[in-house]
Amino acid sequence: EDKVVQSPLSLVVHEGDTVTLNCSYEVTNFRSLLWYKQEKKAPTFLFMLTSSGIEKKSGRLSSILDKKELFSILNITATQTGDSAVYLCAVEASGGGADGLTFGKGTHLIIQP
């Protein structure tokens, strides 16, 4: 059974801090790992990491994938109150869309002014 574990489950930091969110996984025939941000509505896509793309960056957010150690991290630098959200990690096994995405429980991030 595919498994995705995120840590920490919740995190409170002050505006301007840097945070690192963790995602470890156990999946047969890994295909891709995705990060989403969720703010009280539908998840919004941040990054997708595959064997051919193990590092992504967009503004203050960046993510890396370690396929050997089976984990990914999401970094947010110079955090802002607008970064407060639940961050979800999801993993896809080969078989493409047929098997869906397995999600972790999420990290609830709170940025205090």
Next chain:
Amino acid sequence: NAGVTQTPKFQVLKTGQSMTLQCAQDMNHNSMYWYRQDPGMGLRLIYYSASEGTTDKGEVPNGYNVSRLNKREFSLRLESAAPSQTSVYFCASRPGWTPTEAFFGQGTRLTVV
């Protein structure tokens, strides 16, 4: 371009009542999914459809049925609602033939009393 559209957005049911959640996508995607989200649980896959005419069970299928009416539409039916089915339901779609993000609908908040 509407993306993924879910109806209704909110619903209150009495125990034992039935209802159907509707989902439609206009992106010509092959794969469609139904997830439920409960506090602290991330998203859990209920059913998925890899292509028109096919459906398969996910992690938590008990108490639900689905229909892939055509390539655009994927409905989720609760035949006899139970309080344990109180949740937020998300429909999602992906092309299915290559690793990509999943596109989510805005969700349906269902309460069973």
